[in-house]
Amino acid sequence: MKQSLGSELTQPTASGDDVLRENIRMLGRVLGNTISKAHGDEVLEQIEAIRQMSLDSRKGNDDARNQLTQLLASLSDEQMLLVARSFNQFLNLANIAEQYQTITPGEGSAHAGESSLRAFLIKAKNDVNPAEFYKALDDLSIDLVFTAHPTEVSRRTLVQKHQSINSCLDALTRVGDAQEREEIELRIADLITQAWHTDEIRERRPTPVDEAKWGFSVFEHSLWFAVPKFMRSLHKMLESEMDATMPLNWMPLTFGSWMGGDRDGNPFVTATVTQEVLLSSRWMAMDLYYKDIDRLYTELSVWQCNDELKAKAEGSSEPYRAIMRQLRDEIGETKAAIAAVLKNEKSPARDLIKNTQQLVEPLELCYQSLVEVGLDAIANGRLRDTLWRVYAFGVPLLKLDIRQDSERHTDVLSELTRYLGIGDYAQWTESDKQNFLLTELTSKRPLIPADWQASEPVQEVLDTCKLIANTDPEALGIYIISMARQPSDVLAVQLLLRECGCQFRMPVAPLFETLDDLERAESVISQLLQYDWYRGYLQGSQYVMIGYSDSAKDAGFFAAGWAQYHAQESLIKVAEDNNLKLVLFHGRGGTVGRGGAPAHSALLSQPPGSLAGGLRVTEQGEMIRFKYGLPELAVQSMSRFTAAILEGNLIPPPKPKQSWRDAMAKLSEESCRVYRSVVREDPEFVPYFRAATPEQELGKLPLGSRPTKRKPGGGVETLRAIPWIFAWSQNRMMLPAWLGTGEALQIALREQSEALHEMTEQWPFFRTRLSMLEMVFSKTDPWLAALYDEKLVDESQQHWGERLRKMLQNSVDQVVELVPEHQLMKTDPQIQASIKGRSPYIDPLNILQVELLKRMRDCGEVCGGTMLEKALMVTIAGVAAGLRNTG
Template sequence: MTDTASNSTREQLRLEGFDLIDERLQYLLGCLEDALVSTGETELLPYLPWSGRVPDISAAPEGLPQLYSIGFQLLNMVEERVAAEIRREREKALGAESIRGLWPQALRDLKGMGLTPEQILAVLKDVQVEPVLTAHPTEAKRSSIRERHRALYGEMVRNEFPKYTERERRRIRERVVTTLETLWRTAEIHLVRPDITSELRNATHYLRDLFPAAINRLDLHFTEAWRDAGLPLEMLRSAGNIPRLIFGTWIGGDRDGHPLVTPEVTEKTLKELRHSAFKLLERELAELSTQLTLSRYLTPVPGELQARIDHLAKTVESPEAVKEILHRHEEEPWRQLALLMALRLREQIKGKPGYRNTACLTDDLNLLSRTLAGAGCHMLEEDAIRPIRHKLEMFGFHLATLDIRQNSEFHDKAISQLLTAAGVEDGENYASWPEERRLDFLNTELLSTRPFIHNDLRVGTEADDVLDTYRVLVRHRKHWGTNGVGALIVSMTRKLSDLLGVYLLAREAGLVDLTPEGLVCPLQVVPLFETMDDLDRSPGILKAFLEHPLTRRSPADGNQQVMLGYSDSNKDCGILAAQFALQRAQTALTQVGRDSGVNLCFFHGRGGTISRGAGPTHWFMAALPNGAMSGGFRMTEQGETIAQKYANLANATYNLELLLAGAAVTTAHHRHLPPVEDPCQAFMARLGDTSQAAYQNFLKAEGFIEFYRQATVIDALENSRIGSRPARRTGKKGFSISDLRAIPWVFSWTQARFYLPGWFGVGSGLEKLKQESPGDFAKFKEALPHSTFMSYVLTNVETNLASANLELMSDYAGLVEDVELRDRFLGMILTEFEKTKTLLAELFDGDMKTRRPRMAKTLDIREAPLRVLHQQQIALLREWRGHVAAENSTEADALLPKLLLSINAIASGLRTTG
């Protein structure tokens, strides 16, 4: 097909997608109308969004925010489903390679680089991708709401089947209406702050119930793409399950500023994850058994198979259940073995003896494989047992690895308490010791196995918490090894002693091994560099850390994780300077790794918004500096992004495939292609410095805090029940921006439609470059299309600008009581906004609506109902703040749920929180 014909087909499919969105949305809105009638909410019918009616908003009923919130939820669902449909249509019309970022295109690119099948396999063997599910307070919806969404999505998919009769379609519509009735009567917001158990339960749904099904599809997609690319399947199979996909989580392990994550919570989390893994594997084996119906009267039963059945029948401590299995399936020995394996896992959840580790279960799976192959059932082994072995490798007996994260300042307090209790001179001032003194002390202590205090001695809140947490890991390791436990992550890593101090605390808790060469920590200590200053210092810190004898002795499989924070760096210095600092740090850190002979696995702490690192995953990977992808890739999946990416099987499969294929292609590029200097590199320092100055001058301007707190919903967010974590890192009262977490910082600007952290300062940087060096600006524009990184960054900035709304910014600024203050800061914001928008349009040769019609469509369709919600929210804020100021706590508390519902409704419309 010619390029012209291909472009024509793409345009036709895009327009078809727009029509499908409108058609499906109207269908669901019709069902919502029926649900409103049946629930007696007829006064809301004139206010249905996208109905073409223009009612009087001033007389709107109380349920309007909920109505619009549900409307947005339906729209989001429709857009996700239509995107999947259009991808399918594109594959039919243009071939699988036409879909950007998936395996067919990835393998074509790898072959296009001139790589042999052996070289491609060598790359894939090194690829390990690990999404890490976190529970940051950015998921505004309750789990009950998400359950209703899953039911609606299922009915929507069923309704696509073209051969249903009218009666069958009527039944589907009735089920949709019923689900919408329930959704209408289900409370949308958390009136009680969710606990960690409920957050873990939500993550477990994805890990245990959704991802395993997606794995089956992923594996099939990869196998088909490999075969269709003309690559030998037997070579792929002999390499094992590659590339590798595993999962991690922070829920129950991330205690940075989260006092509710206690050692007991961590212990319970590890147990729950283990039991969920057993349930997953038990379910898989039970399903497998239904396919293993080979009869002993038609197929000779190998002696080793019968011997294993007999052994399990004697050792599984559930005689009645064993008897039932052997009697019911007397003719089917392979089925007996699979069911006995499942029973053993089920009993293991109850604390009874079972598989000591995954290797023991693998032995039984291998026995099934061998004996099935011996019976000539090679396809059955390929299609039924290999997928379970794959899941056992991925999920193990732990489901997801649990990282333990704590703040360096917290560790300093813990060490101070230990030293004080042990009578070390000036130990109470450890946190303020000069770095040289800290290092001398730590290096001397790490030569000794002697602890400071007895295990049962309590010496202080911080020390007790850290040591008790590490003792939980010691007990887990004793029974289950290090499987299931991730890294010890040090947030706000500022210097080498912040990392070595973790070794000291690990020694104190017994979380170390003694070798002839000295102490070894069985878990990796991982720095998290977050602020711009810390990112710039990170290469020196990492170099010294990698050269430390204890680090060199500790097992890391030749890899060292380094975590990068996208949120605090942005809050610290603005989006351009932050992105440049992150790129600069990765380049320098990668060189440190090379010099030390260590592969670095970067752990990207990305949030759900562009200002916190979000953006198309495959483009994000392509924009990484050369060498920064050695195969390992970790990234956080936070809050509402988990549901957006993984709530249904089709979307989950698509997004996981993007991750795996993107990691493979990027690793191959970094390994096999010569590094090419970014053509925009020469301009980054100037742009970063100017944009940072503009951003920081804005934040430091007199009266900024007052303007910010009145022009956004930050005070309401601080009273919300969205997540279990406090809005402020230290829990201190006060209005310090530095103490405020990046999530509510971004959330508050987003709700008020400023989107300020995602663009402010960019216009000033570009303007100064153009004014001072018009020729350099022209060169920058010419180089931009050839810079993957700079194109990615500025396209994301443009998306934030398009999502912002000048009229609503002014309306929210109207909440600022001081007129002079309001006009001054709003003037600065509007000037920077217009400057940024104009200069980006010049760089990209046109505005976003012309160049990115799909993005423009998804923004435009939301704007009218969003404007109504914003106006209501502004009125609610004004009234609520009046009650708070007058100390009318009863009235303020009564109004808060309405305010939180409006925040939730707007978040649904914007498809983002923080």
């Protein structure tokens, strides 16, 4: 390749961009050399020709565009795979370079000037009452819940290589010696060559346990190091800016997971799988703690100590080592005992470390002793890092949530009541269901007969509840009821847990997902709070999960967003009236269609009071890698959350004026009408959708453990939100994120123009919505969408594509009327430049994907497991890598 693959990816706008561009060029050059060595100069020259045609096409050269589509369509299956791999791997390398740039000090980076957290602290020093600030710190709670994601196709081995490349980029900035630089560049070439000769795509669909292990690797390689880095930085900022000192055990961070616990529509997540994931999580924690304690044992050779430690160490001349040796050995034995259970082997090892306090007590004892004898520097070094890890991760490493569909609980009770001869629970009125459930919850006799033989699906639900009952509560998060619609859905779970022997209070959270469910949320919680038994169960704290994905799929962008906002407002009022702590759990995804937005602006666009109970939010799939895949990235993400939560609680956003509410109500109503008229009401739409996107193929590819549909058959309503949105991102229409917005804004600008412009300037909720649309529009491409139609859609259905592309342009036009200077992404030129620079590298992948879909559909089932299928998966992964937040 005569030029670097990335020679024109970025346009410099600052000195930091010069470094970014040089890194991308260097990585592209190494990739080109790797491809040349593996496949010859002719292959490399062909890839370079494709790259150049794509660049010219993006500059408006129609001849280059036609040559590009013709050339890619003429390739053999093998050539297609090779070209797809080239552009896919290059986009991943570009992501590495961009990630590195965000964590590197310098102009244009995330470290330039004051961080968002420091900037807020400086502002708070003058604007916030100190007592209120300390209370906000005491109440600060950030609960990050990691979930599996079928669009995250990157294998763990490749993610680890990418992390190593990032480390090399960092090392390059620190060397001045030519020989050292050459050694680092050789290591980069080594890693890129390894990546090229490694299959990017899994050969089989991952199991839920595989997904959990992928999640554990993020903890092992990033979060384990990020937490103490973040806490050290936070403490320093609080001391320097606010003269605030927090206690030793102050830890605002907790971590949870759905991987291995989310059984909603996933038949592969069973009680047995959940048990294995719980054990694997604890084994990983023990493995990480063992390394920490062993290092502390090596270093803590000092002899000065207080009397309490001396007594505990039984007069040892190296008292700290004596404590660490005992703790290390207990952790090692526990690790061995867990490993034996996982392998189904017998072992003399004992499971000794079962609760977090067993780690806390000896570590805090050593810490306090060091402080008392004047060795603060040692106490606040690696020992405090380990303590911060213990406070954040505990013995379980993370808390596992359990999620199940409300219908599955109804099925259990329906089968049980029929067996008992008292009718069919599923057919009862809501009032009758509530009366029955409350009667049983206050009864001392068991409901489930010992000799009852339940059906297999019902038994699985009961087995899950029994597993919960026999699990340490410290290892569990909350129980989430998806598609919760009535108070009985919540009471049913509480009854099943009790009947299965659960002796502790597990928080049960209804998940309100559809438009109707969100509008009913206030009524459901209010009804539950009328019952003394329920209020006693809560013990002053109520969890409610807000669904972003399914509400947007159900009603469209504006209607879902306004329903989510209004539901939160209503729930906050109910909590205040009942003196309850309300913890809102936000089920956001990475895309706009699933509630995705930059963390700071997203949180500050929520209703005042929504963060009073802390933040609980899902982090999903590829966004985990982009936000937490490196320790420095994780520290940035945690800092942004901290700044936003403190600001949201101490300097809350304005309450919307009535005129703004009226405008949003009309926007919601009109956009929902248009959205549903297309997606739900026209029978031709679903066949068009399935032809114009890779939706059908996504369900057949081994991209995740969970099926793409909750139920077989049916239309869009049965399709999960992730594949629904992901399919539309692949053909570059991004339809779920904008459909209906143009028509709604057009009417509002005509009838309520003053209110809309005021909302844009003064209301974070509305301005964030516009910013999200700007991001979406920057990633759409009508030309590519039209190509999917031309090649894949029957002529009789192609009018759909023409209509939708006109609707897309109208939506863009209306948003442009409202945004600053009437230009998309004007306020974020760096992201705009990044997206623009990536497009010539994503375009060939989209064009290849169209041809691959055509070939696969032409050959039918015989294409399964062939090179065509693999090439298709690579294009899917490549488009996802290029667009970043696609699922």
